[in-house]
Amino acid sequence: MNTSPPRSLVAELTYRCPLGCLYCSNPLDFAKRRAELSTGDWSRIFAQAAALGVLQLHLTGGEPLLRDDLTELTAAARACDLYINLITSGVGLTEARLDAFRAAGLDHVQLSLQDGDEAGADYVAGAGVHRRKLAVARMIARMKIPLTLNFVVHRLNLDRVGAMIDLAAELGARRVELASVQFHGWALLNRAHLMPTPEQNDRAEAIARGAAERMRGLMQVVFVRNDYLAGRPKPCMGGWGRGTIVIDPAGYAMPCQAAASIAGLEFPNVRTATLGEIWRDSSVFNAFRGYDWMKEPCRTCPERERDFGGCRCQAFALAGDAAAADPACEFSPHHRTVISARTELSERINPVYRTARSSRDIVHRNNSPGG
Amino acid sequence: MARRRMNSDAPDGGWRPRLAAGVRLRVDPADGRERLLFPEAALELNETAAAIVRLCDGRRSLAEIVGELTGRYGTTGAIARETAEFLGAMRERRLVE
Numbered sequence: 001m002n003t004s005p006p007r008s009l010v011a012e013l014t015y016r017c018p019l020g021c022l023y024c025s026n027p028l029d030f031a032k033r034r035a036e037l038s039t040g041d042w043s044r045i046f047a048q049a050a051a052l053g054v055l056q057l058h059l060t061g062g063e064p065l066l067r068d069d070l071t072e073l074t075a076a077a078r079a080c081d082l083y084i085n086l087i088t089s090g091v092g093l094t095e096a097r098l099d100a101f102r103a104a105g106l107d108h109v110q111l112s113l114q115d116g117d118e119a120g121a122d123y124v125a126g127a128g129v130h131r132r133k134l135a136v137a138r139m140i141a142r143m144k145i146p147l148t149l150n151f152v153v154h155r156l157n158l159d160r161v162g163a164m165i166d167l168a169a170e171l172g173a174r175r176v177e178l179a180s181v182q183f184h185g186w187a188l189l190n191r192a193h194l195m196p197t198p199e200q201n202d203r204a205e206a207i208a209r210g211a212a213e214r215m216r217g218l219m220q221v222v223f224v225r226n227d228y229l230a231g232r233p234k235p236c237m238g239g240w241g242r243g244t245i246v247i248d249p250a251g252y253a254m255p256c257q258a259a260a261s262i263a264g265l266e267f268p269n270v271r272t273a274t275l276g277e278i279w280r281d282s283s284v285f286n287a288f289r290g291y292d293w294m295k296e297p298c299r300t301c302p303e304r305e306r307d308f309g310g311c312r313c314q315a316f317a318l319a320g321d322a323a324a325a326d327p328a329c330e331f332s333p334h335h336r337t338v339i340s341a342r343t344e345l346s347e348r349i350n351p352v353y354r355t356a357r358s359s360r361d362i363v364h365r366n367n368s369p370g371g
Numbered sequence: 372m373a374r375r376r377m378n379s380d381a382p383d384g385g386w387r388p389r390l391a392a393g394v395r396l397r398v399d400p401a402d403g404r405e406r407l408l409f410p411e412a413a414l415e416l417n418e419t420a421a422a423i424v425r426l427c428d429g430r431r432s433l434a435e436i437v438g439e440l441t442g443r444y445g446t447t448g449a450i451a452r453e454t455a456e457f458l459g460a461m462r463e464r465r466l467v468e
């Protein structure tokens with residue numbers, strides 16, 4: 001198959017993180033994935049990526065600030081002219097470090113906040129960090145580094161999108177993203193707690209639309225609706241293997257950040273293959289490219305060129321088949337699993353924070369016979 | 372309020388546009404085309420758009436930019452209107468300021 005070049009690279013530098021967000025999309029078994037690529041490995045990957053056509057690099061994790069070599073990595077990426085976006089919780093970011101990143105060529109920071117309200121934010125993060133994060137946001141703005149604020153929104157905080165938008169404006173963000181929770185990883189585990197109601201979603205969307213209009217030219221306000229409520233799936237990643245390569249901390253290459261959740265895929269590793277080989281020839285990147293892998297109803301659906309049949313990880317998680325239509329689609333025979341998730345009851349289960357301890361417990365449970 | 376009104380109005384000739392912080396113009400080695408890079412996208416620019424953006428250095432005024440482009444591409448009123456429209460839209464997206 002003739003493939004167009006990848007345009008963006010998502011580098012998950014580490015799975016270590018001081019936060020424990022209920023909505024985290026990292027793999028549930030991250031605690032057993034402790035291996036991390038070296039500075040040299042990443043530098044080689046950045047050069048290969050740029051040569052392959054990648055223009056943009058997103059440094060993420062886990063918490064990328066926990067890499068001691070983040071300045072060197074930034075410099076290595078800038079040396080091959082990549083546009084560099086740092087995606088961070090901000091916890092642990094100092095003025096001296098940010099200054100070093102900027103000198104090394106950092107272009108932009110995307111900072112996550114968990115809520116517009118301190119108690120709500122700290123509850124979702126499982127740590128008392130909101131106040132520190134606000135101080136970091138102010139520092140970034142003061143240093144005139146372009147800033148996007150990202151709020152993952154869900155049932156517990158959707159009623160406060162107005163406060164989030166005001167906060168973002170006050171903090172001097174150029175853009176605020178109100179991104180509905182996507183049910184992968186820990187978020188799927190906590191779905192009964194996070195699933196928004198349709199009314200809540202509609203109200204929040206209207207507020208965001210009003211603010212976008214009001215703040216035109218000052219701050220971009222973007223609301224991303226929950227796909228469980230939309231009736232149609234998202235064009236996940238702009239299509240599998242069409243524009244993005246994700247590399248996990250140990251060097252496994254994936255077409256999206258949740259792809260490791262699909263059982264049976266043998267992910268190629270950047271230690272044993274070049275990025276070009278991985279992009280063009282690996283079975284994983286070719287598995288859901290184009291349209292030939294599709295089944296009905298997607299195979300003959302006119303929407304397939306727009307949404308690519310939705311998210312493969314969600315199809316696997318909810319329909320048990322990664323080649324099925326995304327059950328978020330109203331035409332999927334499994335759509336009822338999405339409908340019934342809207343009325344799941346959270347009262348009987350406790351939320352699970354994304355901690356190394358719960359990760360180890362989950363691994364242990366899955367490995368024990370009968371468990 | 373005043374600032375908001377200024378931003379949503381059509382740009383005036385005295386404005387000296389420049390790329391906003393965090394926005395970069397670069398040639399895409401894959402096809403030789405110029406692209407505007409910012410976190411959400413790599414926006415492909417046609418030749419005219421790239422020529423406009425290259426002149427947005429914070430020193431030239433909009434009127435001067437239009438003057439230069441008119442000298443280069445010939446004399447039509449369309450250049451003034453299209454340049455102002457394009458840069459106004461870019462300003463709304465906070466790509467130029």
Ligand code: SF4
Pocket residue numbers: 017018019020021023024025026061062063089112354
């Ligand atoms: S979502 Fe929260 S817990 Fe997960 S990596 Fe990001 S900051 Fe850490």
Ligand code: SF4
Pocket residue numbers: 232233297298299301302303304305307308309310325326329330331332
């Ligand atoms: S049937 Fe498949 S291609 Fe059609 S809208 Fe649903 S997910 Fe998209």
